[in-house]
Amino acid sequence: MFDERFKGRDFITILDYTRDEVETVLDFATELKERFKKGQPHKYLEDRTLFMIFYNQSLRTRNSFEAGMTQLGGHAHFLDPGTIYAPALEGDEVAYSTERVSDVARVLARMGHGISIRIYGDPVEWIYGKANRIVREFARWADIPVINMECDIYHPCQAMADILTVREQFGTFKGIKFVMSWAYSPSVHKPLSVPQSAIVAAATVGCDVVLAHPEGLELDDRILAAARKRAEESGGSFEISNDMREAFAGAHVVYPKAWTSKEFIPPIAEKPMLEETQALFDANKDWICDDAKLALADKDVKYMHCLPCDRGFEVTNEVIDGPHSVVFDEAENRLHAQKAIMALTMDEVGGGPDVG
Numbered sequence: 001m002f003d004e005r006f007k008g009r010d011f012i013t014i015l016d017y018t019r020d021e022v023e024t025v026l027d028f029a030t031e032l033k034e035r036f037k038k039g040q041p042h043k044y045l046e047d048r049t050l051f052m053i054f055y056n057q058s059l060r061t062r063n064s065f066e067a068g069m070t071q072l073g074g075h076a077h078f079l080d081p082g083t084i085y086a087p088a089l090e091g092d093e094v095a096y097s098t099e100r101v102s103d104v105a106r107v108l109a110r111m112g113h114g115i116s117i118r119i120y121g122d123p124v125e126w127i128y129g130k131a132n133r134i135v136r137e138f139a140r141w142a143d144i145p146v147i148n149m150e151c152d153i154y155h156p157c158q159a160m161a162d163i164l165t166v167r168e169q170f171g172t173f174k175g176i177k178f179v180m181s182w183a184y185s186p187s188v189h190k191p192l193s194v195p196q197s198a199i200v201a202a203a204t205v206g207c208d209v210v211l212a213h214p215e216g217l218e219l220d221d222r223i224l225a226a227a228r229k230r231a232e233e234s235g236g237s238f239e240i241s242n243d244m245r246e247a248f249a250g251a252h253v254v255y256p257k258a259w260t261s262k263e264f265i266p267p268i269a270e271k272p273m274l275e276e277t278q279a280l281f282d283a284n285k286d287w288i289c290d291d292a293k294l295a296l297a298d299k300d301v302k303y304m305h306c307l308p309c310d311r312g313f314e315v316t317n318e319v320i321d322g323p324h325s326v327v328f329d330e331a332e333n334r335l336h337a338q339k340a341i342m343a344l345t346m347d348e349v350g351g352g353p354d355v356g
Ligand code: CP
Pocket: 057, 058, 059, 060, 061, 062, 150, 158, 306, 307, 308
């Protein structure tokens, strides 16, 4: 499917896309999923190359992008910043160890058809917003699409897979109570990107979104405002609760996951305040998704998580391995959603099966 609206565009945040465009991606992802299941070829990106730069670990993102490019007829290169000259912003350069992002972006853009980047946390010293600046700097210099594989503000591809899963499960977004909840983890090294993209995505398509978290674990004010605005535009709603049980009441989707406190990382804090964050986390160990809390939700509630999850902390084994869990559909949908994103943004010439 070739759609002029998507040609050559970056995919950094769902906020750059209208509701209609988001639903077009979901429709195309569904079509690609059906073709994949039937073994029908769908080589929209024959001979195209995606360069994937991973500053962080990954199971799902790397393999869904890499397998996705193969299935679309192209190829994905895995680039480890430690074995190239690590792309760095002006001012952060180290001679013969890093290379300015503007140079890396322009070199790769001469050789391939898309660049995707994962960067958050330690590689940017937990300075909130810096990873997003790096992704945007790539987009500024590369005249090919740049896809965000998770920065410190957004994880848009995860969020597309999330809402694709919701639509598959319920057939609609209207009237769906979507609860994005903080949950306890013994690790405080958790970016804000997944919950921030999830609430934006669910609000964009018209869900009734509830964000639940203990006090002190608020998300970025700009994202909250954007989610509220998107909910107003879509006919959905957006509320915040500081009570996990109250939030779960009548929920159709629960998505309990840990994220760190923006108050305890730069630029609000001078440096990452790990002990203070740990104390805040430890004071909220009861924020676990278990059978008792799930019983407060709708009888057909779906448990979601981007994975990897912290079993026994964020969620009990009974819930994640139980009948309400759709986490493996959600993980699989990374493949289909990203194939739709790549085919729509990287198909510059209208190639592929539909136009022969
Ligand atoms: N959900 C997600 O992005 O998983 P990975 O960290 O394994 O890529």
